[in-house]
Amino acid sequence: MVKRLLLVNGPNLNLLGTREPQIYGHETLDDAVALAERVAAEEHVEIRAVQSNHEGVLIDAIHEARVDCAGIVINPGGLTHTSVVLRDALTGVGLPVVEVHVSNVHAREKFRHRSFVSDIATCVIAGAGIQGYEFAVRRLAALVR
Incomplete structure (x- = not known):
C-alpha cells in the first residue's frame, strides 16, 4: 500500500508567483504542488494537497489526515505566527510534521521569527523557494518509511 502525505498550504499561498515576487519568487502554488507530487512519486508516496485562506478548512483537512495519511507537510503562511488552533490540530492528529516556508522567515520582520x-515539527525548511517543498517531501517520505 502506498503511503499518503497531506500537503497543507495556508492563507495567501494561492498568490504565489504574483504576490511580492521579490520575496516569494515567480513560481506559483501550482508549480510547488506539481514539484511535491513529482518528488512524492519518486519517493513512492502520494500527495493530497489542500490550500485555503480559511483556517477551519485547513484544520478539517488535518483532522481527516488521521484516517489515511502518514505525515503532513505544511506551509501555514501567516497562520505560522498566529494560530494556536492550527498547532493544536497538528499535535492532535499525532502525525509527523515538516514545516516549510518559501522565504527565509528569519531574515524578515521580527513578528515572522x-x-x-x-x-512540534520534525523538520523546518525555510528560504529555499519552492524547492523547500521538494526537501520537505523527501524528508517526510524518509521518516514514514
Missing part, C-alpha cells in the same frame, strides 16, 4: 509550528 515566531512560529507556533516549528517546535
Whole structure:
C-alpha cells in the first residue's frame, strides 16, 4: 500500500508567483504542488494537497489526515505566527510534521521569527523557494518509511 502525505498550504499561498515576487519568487502554488507530487512519486508516496485562506478548512483537512495519511507537510503562511488552533490540530492528529516556508522567515520582520509550528515539527525548511517543498517531501517520505 502506498503511503499518503497531506500537503497543507495556508492563507495567501494561492498568490504565489504574483504576490511580492521579490520575496516569494515567480513560481506559483501550482508549480510547488506539481514539484511535491513529482518528488512524492519518486519517493513512492502520494500527495493530497489542500490550500485555503480559511483556517477551519485547513484544520478539517488535518483532522481527516488521521484516517489515511502518514505525515503532513505544511506551509501555514501567516497562520505560522498566529494560530494556536492550527498547532493544536497538528499535535492532535499525532502525525509527523515538516514545516516549510518559501522565504527565509528569519531574515524578515521580527513578528515572522515566531512560529507556533516549528517546535512540534520534525523538520523546518525555510528560504529555499519552492524547492523547500521538494526537501520537505523527501524528508517526510524518509521518516514514514
